[in-house]
Amino acid sequence: MGPQINNTGVGTSQLFWLFFRFSGRISRAAYVLGFLFMLMVVSFPLYQFMRVHPESSAAQLWSLLFGLTFFAFLWAHVAFSVKRLHDFDKPGLLAITLFIPIVSIITFVVLCFYPGTPGPNQFGSQTNAQR
Known part of the structure; x- marks a missing residue:
């Protein structure tokens, strides 16, 4: 059985890759x-x-849901940042700078605005695609 395709033409495996995997490249x-x-x-x-x-009890439930979504967000943010660094042809280990105060802001701005390397690099042949 192949990947599930939703109504936008994006497969669930592609969404899982986008938010939770560390391979490949993504654009700004x-x-x-x-x-x-x-x-x-x-x-x-x-x-x-x-x-x-x-x-x-509702506060406890929402607090628990916030904690779960926060840790999922943290993982996804690191995965996105690693893939963005790959677009620069840089190692994903540099994503650790997202956890250094003040440096994290600079890193985030660079990841948002600095263009990636054109064409293929060691992390993939194109942006926004699995390796």
Whole structure:
């Protein structure tokens, strides 16, 4: 059985690769749009948590959901950053700079705006594709 295809023509295996795998390359636009999407997803449980009484069972549920989405977001953000670094023909290990205060802001801005290497490189033949 092949990959599941949703109504946009993107397979579930491609979405899994985009958000959770560390191989391949992605473009600036995919990086920024993916980050904004993940930010919206992780913000929803936080918003819901802030709407309920802090000592209610609903607050515990939203807190748990926020924690789970936050760790999924963190993994996905690192995966996106590694693939973006691959687009520069740089090793993914440089994504560790996202965890250094102040340097992380500079790294994020560079990943958002600096163009990748044109054509194939050691991490893939094209951007936005699995290796």
